[in-house]
Amino acid sequence: MSSPSLVLGPLMRYVDETSASIWVETGHSATVTVRAADRSFEARTFSVHGHHFALVEVQGLEPGSKTPYTVEVNSRQVWPPQADEADRADGEEAAEGSGRSHHPELPPSVIATLRPGKPLRLTYGSCRTSVTHDEKGNRSHGVDALRALSLRMATDPDVRWPDLVLFLGDQVYADETSEAMQDFIASRRDIEEPPGKELKDFEEYAHLYELAWTDPANRWLLSTLPSAMIFDDHDVRDDWNTSLAWKHKMDATRWWHERVVAGLSSYWVYQHIGNLSPEERGKDEIWRQVLDHEGADELDLTAELDALAARVDTDPECYRWSYARDIADVRLVVIDSRCARVLDPERRALLDPLELQWLDEQMRGGFRHLLLGTSLPYLLPPGLHHLEAWNEAVAGGAWGPRFQRIGEWMRQTVDLEHWGAWQRSFQRVGEMALEVADGRRGPAPRTVTFLSGDVHHSYVSEVRRRGARTIRGRQGARIVQAVCSPIRNPLPRAMRYLTALLAYAIAGPMGRLASRSAQVPKAPFTWRKLAGPWFDNMIATLEDSDEGLLLRWEKGVVDDDPFAPRLETVEEVLIRSR
Template sequence: MTELVLGPLLRHVDQTTATIWVETADTGRVRVRAGDRTAEADTFAVHGHHYALVDVEGLEPGSKSEYTVEVDGRQVWPEADSDLPPSMISTLDPQKRLRMAFGSCRTAVSHDADGNDLHGVDALRAYALRMAGVTDSEMPDDPEHGPARWPDLVLFLGDQVYADETTAPMREFIESRRDIEQAPWTELKDYEEYAHLYRLAWSDPANRWLLSTLPSAMIFDDHDVRDDWNTSRSWKDEMEATSWWHDRIVGGLASYWVYQHLGNLSPAERAEDPLWRRVQEYDGAGELDLSEELDAFADRADQDPQCYRWSYARDFGSQARLVVVDSRAARVLEPGHRSILDDSEMAWLDEQMQGGTEHLLVGTSLPFLLAPGLHYVEAFSEALAAGSWGRRGARVGERIRQGVDLEHWAAFQDGFQRVAAMTLEVARGQRGPAPRTVTFLSGDVHHSYVSEARTTRREARGAPPLQSRILQAVCSPIRNPLSRRWRFATAFASYGVAGPVGHVVARSAKVPKAPLRWSLVKGPWFDNNLATLEVIPDGLHMWWASGQVEDGDHDCPRLTRVANVEITG
């Protein structure tokens, strides 16, 4: 009998259609039954693994349907012995206010005392147990903002898997197939190891149930491939000179396409993907093996980022537009021409940055607005590495850039300045009716905060006034906290010493001034947490929630609210 290896994951859901992703143990035909609707798809193979995406169509807007999954006529989901509720498809209701969860950075370790001592309580799992009704919490129904209902979507903003900082279960798997004393040691080597890493990340029963019921969207960050991925030309040259990098980047991008990217797209968008068309149009004998073509595609996408777009956008009626930006693979790294987005990606983003919606939400794994002092330190590091203080300074600058992870938007000043200009045009109503907010949603930095930006006096002079509030909301990590020592160091560097130092050194290197000035609304805090954003009648309501173990019950942590922010007016 063919069995379900991983999934089902509920991915793209709109008012009438839902996409279900599965990995099966063997070749098969996958059928999904949801209410009175049935849909089927054959599996396709990649390096000995078998996958299917099933699009269930003809659902009613705002409807809720329990669903089951069959492989070759045998029901494989829900599992017979599960104590969790049935998996549901909830289509979007245009009459309801959008509610969306978001966060980043999650390691896959056990959920017992040992795992929680090492990595803290998994906020995603605590969220799952709360929504499944397994636990109660300090988050009762909110009389002002409505019941504690499911979000319409969870947006994972990178580092859903750690290919370079592997856990004990992953290292055990690696050691079972190769010598970890040889490169790439305990880091991931190829597609097979990525497949196992995703299995570890998504197979816990509570999280698996949540991902089967809560629609998800995703984008990668550096640890999905390797720390500081595409920091600079020097970094990339160093990686490409190794014996193992080619297999790593090909395996990373190929597995990302299968496990994360395909489900980000609507059926119509997926139909435009040349590789996916191969799956749809295949009518040969047996199962389609996409391995060779997918590897070639991944290699091409790494060497020529403009040949494929990982970014995507979604509209939620008039309430919100969500634009999710690839700030990793689309970089231009050539000295003198650095940009966090290449020309094609920048042009695409320019098209998406429009008004005419209540809220423009921009998902980018890296915070667009760091702590102001740190912003200028990173901008200085780029100028230093580019030779603003001579060749010796450039060598020092490159070492600092890679050693201290100075590779956010601020370290790509060309891209930052261009996107800041787009943001101001949207907020001034120069790109259609101004939204209530332009809100950047990010992760990566292992602490959470909310900042608000305004124009500088110089930028505001003679320009139309802002009609939108410009915000940066960060939720990081879901489960991978900094040690207490590093929490102090991060807070001190970001919000203390970086302030005066950043502005001084930036001026010395003639770094262009940002057209925005911004400050903290709330934060920083360092808990493992998952954030939730809700559109309310006069703005946004956001809260961050963490899991808390009580009376030694590590199996059932309670969800507690860490922070609450309301942006109105």
């Protein structure tokens, strides 16, 4: 869909009331120009492992406007593509089975700035695999809910667009690769040698992102709808940083170091820098080199990014991937719940001390809603939470060495590594949430809402607490967990039944008994399910309203044409303000 000089993008990243950050990958060193509102904005590319990237900052836009834009590479328009290039791309994509010819013409990409005072409308989800959108792809991985959202935005003039889409992990799968990705791997190395069908280096990550973000409908959506992202385990590898024993096992392989360095360095350039405002980016030690570069030659960040990634893998306190932003009167805090872990059994924590301190500073009242984005659900079904807490205690030696080994085996085999398996961090963040909800950190918001993914089913839970403080005649904020997973990677049907049975039935009494037997500290509150679980491929949207926070889950469905999915509402839940 683009010229050879535009490999990937444009992606609309950070957007506020008057500015936007637009990310691209180009085929060579170049100057990238964005033209919008009769003005032009430029950025030189920088390179990483032979790939070329630019992030163009567009400023001086009208609040609440939708402004069409074009992208040029070395003064040649590459987006929207010229007619001859678009026709050629159509032919190539039709041959590959992408299905471009099966959906309506896509409208021009626009920059949609925030309007002051407009209530927030945010779409979110996690876990999306990159396979074809034909009948074969839909049979194996279900309908892509993100593609259905894109086509609705592109074809329905009356639909209200989200202000932002938040991707909560597993944007790419580095360990569970598609046939197309495996073909690329096999073209450059022996796929029978470790790491086999999994990713090995930056070049393979670059190709994986290209597969994930070049479907025409989703490419248009990403070029128009502002996006924020955070990684989860599959962006690097399943169970990433589950425990110190897991890390020792991975470090003992010949390929892990190159893999984790490639995963983190590619994440920095493909996802992380676009999450930040221009002001926040300006404080980043690596991005400062881009801003300060004045030479005629293209800046090569390969060595600096690889060195940073290697340091982060051994010392999580040396860099922060989490970020926060205030949108109107809502605060969104996106938490790194993977790389910031302290694995030392004596200090085991989901968030390292500096990360926890930073989060403590962000957890404040004075907003209508406090939204906490974390790839791993903070509140699992209670029984499963208790089982994970028990497992952490046993793996830590609560029942002696023999059961310690069994506990570690269970932790890695059954993925017992969510917030409940990091009790020190769970307890502290729970205390923070209660303090915000009770008005002890500024005026209480209407809700403290955790937004999460990862678990391949969706649900809503709410904290129940006795003795909640009444503030000016009103009970404190409601504390809610809202999960949306997957966007496109459903569990097999048998696994759905098993997950529901274990998480919502068997795990309940077993988990409570097990956690008590291991003397796990009592949680600062109890919680219960409000709605769900749902196992379809879905996208969720939250809307701030006078009545409260409206949460909606929609699944992708097809009628006759597999390339033309639509969204169908599964459930709406209104979290009424107290």
